[in-house]
Amino acid sequence: ERQFVLVDSHCLRLLLHAVYLCLAFVAVCMPILFTTGRHLISRMTATATYVAGTHSMAFVTAPSQEVAKKIASGLVKNKLAACVNIIPNIVSIYEWKEEINEDSEVLMMIKTRTSRLEEVTKFVRENHPYEVCEVISSQIDQGNPPYLDWISSIVPEKE
Secondary structure, rough: OHHHHHHHHHHHHHHHHHHHHHHHHHHHHHHHHHHHHHHHHHHHHHHHOOOOOOEEEEEEEEHHHHHHHHHHHHHHHHHOOOOEEEEEEEEEEEEEOOEEEEEEEEEEEEEEEHHHHHHHHHHHHHOOOOOOOOOOOEOOOOOOHHHHHHHHHHHHOOO
16 A cells, blocks of 8 residues: 555656646746737737728928928928928939939928828928929828827828
8 A cells, every 4th residue: 555655646746746837837928928919919909990091101302401391390280291201311313304413302201191192282382392393102001000090190081
């Protein structure tokens, strides 16, 4: 009987060690799994609410920082853009009136709703010194959900 008890207590010790190892594994891995799962669910629900193409980024060149600031301020003030980044010192090489030109310009990156692009274009054309100003855009398919929500909160939907 004693051998049976010794074997039994040995098995019990092995079983307890296995349980302790499992508990240690769960204690170490559970927070990681929980955090990863929470981020995944958060990302899935956040991106599920955004409809690709709801927002756009328009690109406009200007001859100077002063002109760009004037246009950018007007766009933001009139709620046509949530944000306009002004990037100085770009070089544009283009053909105009049968001549190749090279000019130093400023680039504006305008974040807005796609539904407001016509108004953005109209505003830029009315306030830009160029005879034919560049206003081109690209739809935003995805991005940081809080940032895209912020654009929506600043630029109202077209009435």
